[in-house]
Amino acid sequence: GKQGAEEAGNGSGKESKRESINIGMLKLTSSAPLFIGIEKGFFKEENIDAKAQWFEAAQPIAVATAGGSVEVGATGITASLYNMVAGGQKLVIVADKGREQEGYSSSAILAPSDSSIKSVKELKGKKIGITQTGSTYHYMVGRVIENYGLGLDDIEVVPLNSIKGLMDSLKSKQVDAVLLNEPNITTVVKEGYGKVISQVGEEIEYQTSGVFFSPKFADNKDVAVRFLKAYAKAARYYYDAVLTKKDGKLIPGENYDEVINIIAKYTDQEPDVIKQGLPYMDRDGKLLEENIKTQVDWYAKEKLIDKAIDTKEIVNTELLEQALKELGK
Amino acid sequence: MRIVVENVAKTFIDSKREVTALQNINFSIENQEFIVLVGPSGCGKSTLLNIVGGLLSPSDGSIYFEGTNDKPNLAIVFQEIALFPWRTVFENVVYGLEEKGASKQEIQEKGQHYINMVGLNGFEKAYPKQLSGGMKQRAGIARALCIEPDLLLMDEPFSALDAQTRTLMQEELLTIWNRTKLSTLYVTHNIQEAVYLADRVIVLSRHPGTIKQIIQIDMPKTGRDSVQNREQFEKYSNQIWDLIRHDAQEALLEG
Amino acid sequence: MRIVVENVAKTFIDSKREVTALQNINFSIENQEFIVLVGPSGCGKSTLLNIVGGLLSPSDGSIYFEGTNDKPNLAIVFQEIALFPWRTVFENVVYGLEEKGASKQEIQEKGQHYINMVGLNGFEKAYPKQLSGGMKQRAGIARALCIEPDLLLMDEPFSALDAQTRTLMQEELLTIWNRTKLSTLYVTHNIQEAVYLADRVIVLSRHPGTIKQIIQIDMPKTGRDSVQNREQFEKYSNQIWDLIRHDAQEALLEG
Amino acid sequence: MITEPRQSITNRVAFLEQKIPRYASVLGITGLLVLWEIICRLNIVPPLFLPAPSAILTDAWDMMITGELFKNLFASLYRVGIGYVIGAVLGISIGLIVGFSKWTDAIVTPIVYSIYPIPKIALLPLIILWFGIGEMPKVTIIALGVFFPVVINTFSGVKNVDPVLIKAAVTFGSNHVNVIRKVILPGSLPMIFAGLKLAAGTSLLLLVSAEMIAAQQGIGAMVLHYGNLMITTKLMVGVLLLSLLGLLFNRGLQWLENKLLPWK
Amino acid sequence: MITEPRQSITNRVAFLEQKIPRYASVLGITGLLVLWEIICRLNIVPPLFLPAPSAILTDAWDMMITGELFKNLFASLYRVGIGYVIGAVLGISIGLIVGFSKWTDAIVTPIVYSIYPIPKIALLPLIILWFGIGEMPKVTIIALGVFFPVVINTFSGVKNVDPVLIKAAVTFGSNHVNVIRKVILPGSLPMIFAGLKLAAGTSLLLLVSAEMIAAQQGIGAMVLHYGNLMITTKLMVGVLLLSLLGLLFNRGLQWLENKLLPWK
């Protein structure tokens, strides 16, 4: 319960100094644990003053984190992040912040509803809209079509820069298919101009986004662990509220409405919309470490990263393990 | 054929004020007559010349050719020279012929004839910017002569030239004029120039420009600068200078 | 105090060719003497004046003041007038005094004195663009007089003015000079002007510029344009024109 | 009485003097606006594609009342203001120095001219790397965009100062410092102002690019925001505000120029 | 022999005539490049922040060999080419017509001047709405960017044609059509060329913005691509290529101007 957690927090608190931490993030549902952590005071319990720094796009978050403008970044894991690490900008991925998981709807490939395309296989030679090159969308499209014996050379990837651009292009049929995430998938299907061809989570396992630390912050072990303790606590809170399943079906957990409202408040969206797209996350915020290696290899193969990098350089699971150990349960 | 300027007046209406530049101008240019307009700065010489040249409407009065049924042919030599910079000397000289639709052969012949007359042979293919000031104005004169006009108008054609070039050009103009005998209206500041060239000198006064006096120059057209004519030349010059002096001094002190 | 120009030569070295503008120039300007340089276009008059004025290095020879231990004071009246457009008439006139570090009172007094001398009182606060050509050049003259120079240099100061204004300005310049008696080197194209103003006229020839002749004008400094001096005036004018004519004709035909 | 035949001379270039009534210039713009409104009212194009002027005005009014407009305006004005001042001051100082000495001129000018044509927007990722995501990179982009036209105009201004004025100053006793201060600076001011006016346009152009970097407030951010959401009416409010700002900026500089250069 | 004291006169404005050796201009650029290389070699800044010139060159060479560079270059040249020609032709034609007639001038000029300062990049979402995501919107943006400087320069060119030349033409018998053809057009050509040169820079600037719209190929797309991926060395290849293109474009127009206007 709440009481226990607070005790644990205070117990480890010793005479910890009050730290001010800037978190770079987007106003997206996948940042839910961070919203919860701030809103419910989990960070405060660890004597951390967490401040949200809102960004408009994912990539600047990584840049800002590596450059130390913010201590913590929370966003999609993109090729640019790997390239920055390869270019000498150190940052470490420490925790999960959303992934594609079988049985949980998150991202999908859609085609116009009256399109003749029914399966991924038929995408050969077609235009597929993504947000940007080297983005998670790029990766997902590339990996999903590989399952059907296609490569990036067999399709035309069209960068459309924004989700809104993807939806508009699908509506006006300027592209043959697009990759979209929830809640937009539901919107598109409801409005009737698109149909799902393939759920990404059914095809691949993918660590979509993560929480990463600037090198300086990662070295400040005490605070880093305290931060992750709060984060893990928030992740559990999130998982228990919205990701619990019964008989293979999602059911609202305890605090369901509270979590939805927190997310709605931070993302300036209607609660009903939020309910459509709640991404899967590990209950303890643990990373899919081996998937990071898969990503690096794939990006390298597609020449989207410049130099191969060692996964060990950018993944740090020790901090989280330490935090979980302290957190218990 | 005679050109009559009748009761011409001109008032410029600005946003701020009205300027009466000319008033009560009456004179005529007889056939083959060389008329020179002199007057201090700002007295309306250019205004009058532009009205006669059909480049400005008079506020009052009219200008007409008497004794002809054809549309009269005008040519102007501008103070600013106004050669087309993108045309060679030859192309500039024959511009008027071209616009009149003359035959290729006529253009070639007449063009060359007048280029030779002003002493620009060898420079047919040069662009204006490659010429000295004096040469540019010769080309301007050739362009005007080339259409063989019924009336030739010249607005201070030599004022941008240095004193010596100017002296030489005056001599040449006289030589050319003696060959062509065109009716001419010539504007100048320079009293010597006026006496040297004119059959009659019209002296304008300032504010508003009115005709102060018309002076008949009773000297032979050639050799006016020779020693025997010296005294008469001086007399005319002084007469004109006395008419103008006061106005010129006033003009000098108006910003 | 006397200014000596000794063996001066000047060759311009372009990327393409060498132009010898001046060669073998020797003369002196005596105290309170008014020297006029005349010559056809391009003979090197401005070049020589600039060398004497310390605005150009001679390729050979030297210029020096004899009989003084102080740094000599030079003033130039430019053909282009060269008033500072962003300064009022008064500020322009006192520029030299300001740069010499004169006292406020001295600046005020001398500035006003010379502005009055050239007849610009009332225009102290006007900017150059508000003045007519003649008034601008008066301001330029006042600026030069204001530092009471040891040598006054003037490069065709009136060539941009119209004929009548020019005549009036020449008269005024002579009046002013008679009051100040400054040693002066004056460049002009205009032979009448040279004879009217000079104690001695130096006639230059072209290609390269050398001294063709130095002519002493033996006439009283005032009233040279009066009737009794007419003949002598003409004699000098013709003498100079004959020296220049051939060169001027050549200059006219060089683009 | 027998009169001879006459041929009158009339003005053949009257077309050059044709006077146009004052209202003509207003006519064009109003005509366009009315046409635009009519097209929208008749539903010839859907409002998403082309919002009606009246709809834009209504939204602008709403945004003014909620304070959204001013909040964004001030954020942008602040950025543009600082960036503009930094770029202009650097541009003028470097321009004066470079223009006066032939050596610095020969060395610096080619560098400036080869960096100038680089589209600043292509450098966005690098600028984020260098300056992070705060106000610094935004101000830097604007300052960069302002610097180049100003520096180039300043040194062409310096080089176009009539040498005879410099000669006059030296003749009347000025030393080098005074030549720069009393002749070269005032003499190049008109060109400097031309550069400043050019830079005013550029600074607003780059404002949109600059506010692509993680900005929550600002007219550029607002335009991008409503562009992403495809709320075209509010997008147009931003666009028109930018163009209005450009006009005002230019007028302001014109006014300043008339004040500072009464001799022009 | 007793000589009197002498005071020589020497040239006080020698600094104006100072000759700078030819190599000075090369010196500046090379110096900058060498300094840049050294800074990178000494690892004063990480290569991600500022790739070394040598690294950029190496990558450029690789990209040339793989054909990537040319593929992108051609795609961009095609877009810029078409957009530029459309914008320039429209700009010149409308400029000539508007400039010649005082009425169209009074009506159209204020419209043009009030649309000109709108940052085209802010209109991207609308342009996508209107023209989709194919080549059309890209070409349109470039054409728009080219149109404005050209039309404005053309009609200022027309208005700056010395009226005395028009008077001369009329005096020597030209009708209106010939006045336009033989005087106004050639007389405004220098200004038109100035506009074309200005537009050359603008077109490359807008290329990057245009290729933000769903472009797979093109230098702008390449720059955005490597910017997204944070591969700064290859990003710099694109940036430098753009600046080189700008330089070449300008030189080409200069050459054309010298050919077409031998009288200048």
Ligand SMILES: Nc1ncnc2c1ncn2[C@@H]1O[C@H](COP(=O)(O)OP(=O)(O)OP(=O)(O)O)[C@@H](O)[C@H]1O
């Ligand atoms: N377009 C115009 N609008 C208003 N006033 C004008 C215009 N053109 C000339 N004026 C005025 O008319 C008067 C006569 O001008 P005009 O140019 O004819 O004089 P001018 O005798 O040719 O002078 P100058 O000898 O200086 O050439 C002047 O006072 C001038 O200011």
Ligand SMILES: Nc1ncnc2c1ncn2[C@@H]1O[C@H](COP(=O)(O)OP(=O)(O)OP(=O)(O)O)[C@@H](O)[C@H]1O
């Ligand atoms: N900076 C220069 N570089 C090369 N040649 C020059 C330079 N200045 C003058 N010259 C040449 O030197 C000669 C003399 O020129 P200068 O200007 O002294 O003549 P000028 O007698 O003053 O002529 P004008 O009467 O036309 O003013 C000319 O042939 C000119 O071309």
Ligand SMILES: [Mg+2]
């Ligand atoms: Mg006149």
Ligand SMILES: [Mg+2]
């Ligand atoms: Mg000279």
